Amino acid sequence: MEKIIGIWIAAFLTLCIYSFLYRDNPFYRFAEYLFVGVSLGYSIVLQIHQGLIPFAWQPFSAAVTGGSLTGLIKLIPIAIGLLFFAGLSPQQTWLIRYPSAILIGVTSGVAIPNVLQAHIFEQTRGTIGPFAAIHAGTLSGWGVFEAILMVVGVVCTLTYFFFSIEHRGPVKWVSKVGIAFLMIGFGSAFGNTVMGRVALLIQRVDFLLNDWFGTIF
Amino acid sequence: MLEKLMSIDRRIIFILVALAVILPTLIPVSMPISVSEPTQKLYDYIETIPAGGTIMLVFDYGPASLAELNPMARAIMKQCFAKDIRVIGLTLYAVGTTMGSTLIQEVVEETGAVDGEDYVFLGFRPGLELVILGMGTDITSIFDRDYNGKPLSEIPMMQNVTNYDQVDLLVDLSAGSLTEAWITYANVQFNLQIAAGVTGVIISQMYPYLQTGQLVGLIPGIAGAAEYERLIEAPAKGTLWINIESFVHLLIIGLVVIGNIAFFIQRRREE
Known part of the structure; x- marks a missing residue:
């Protein structure tokens, strides 16, 4: 019975959302606000139960009740984190600088080497790496074409975003080729997005026709 | 006119x-489905994992993306359970908790997989990159219990799993840019092999990582889900929906x- 009630509520809300295709209406707005509210409420509760309680509250209460040195050390990051609330008092706002500085410093320190490796060095290697295979004679004719096309695409697209020189003469034409590569990229992304959005519609229609109608007929 | x-x-x-x-x-209506190279690569990689191996399946998506990603997750889990590969489920996306726990239960009912022996669902932890980095050192420092509150030390399949060193592959099912976070931290820092199943919106974004080998395989959108169902010879919603599509x-x-x-x-x- 619970499952059937759940299906009917889901079907009602689905129809409320799709009613927007005709025009904006109170049913659509009710479903929209409900979705935003429920999603946010659910996320907050989960953050509290899966983050705040096990990583802050439990170590804090264990340190207070147990009084062990290891436990007390955990109070330091909790105290620094609580400084974010200093923003609530205009006189103490300056205290936010400490947790902010630590957060930015740690995040930068952790992220910069990894991001450089993953997104710059590896991608550069991926772009010029095939030329080693060309040199070794292990790449097929199609592979050679792909490798050259990729380098041309990367160079032309980067040229389009290079604003330190005026785009005139040969630079203008190279950047125009870059625009063509960008357009192909955007077209591909748009086509895939359409595929994704249509899949959402199909899943909802499948739910209405099979699950919801299944409870009626 | x-x-x-x-x-x-x-x-x-x-x-x-x-x-x-x-x-x-x-x-x-049934139409032919041809398997693309990125999907085939992921299937082949999982096929090479020996029985008793472990994969991490990350449910980084919410209800708005389940149409594309649920069929992939279902197909991967079926392949793993059929090959006796253990699955550790988790999410870095709060709403993904319901997606993961619900879907795993559905697949378990079909396959008869056993909680704690064939799979474990760890749930969600906030912190993104800190969670990824923390698990690389010690999984219990981030998840000391599974989603049902059972300590990991009491879960049989987690007895020999300390960090990424004992994980053969991580498959991130993502509707956003979280796959890039897994590549940036887990792959670069810990050399964890990563594959992805993504929604149509971010397929194009993922291909460069496939070309460099930072992703060992990729399931692109609902079309990829249908391809995967064909590979495991278990046509389901993905196949049905791509035909309609x-x-x-x-x-x-x-x-x-x-x-x-x-x-x-x-x-x-x-x-």
């Missing part, structure tokens, strides 16, 4: 799209062509 075509009410197009979805749903794509292509022809004719007349 031309003016009518150029100013067609958008609601007529909505009705046409609805019909293109509803009719094939009521009268299913083909009709909608034909309709959209037809509308784009008609719209362009009408536009150019009208422009020529105005000139």
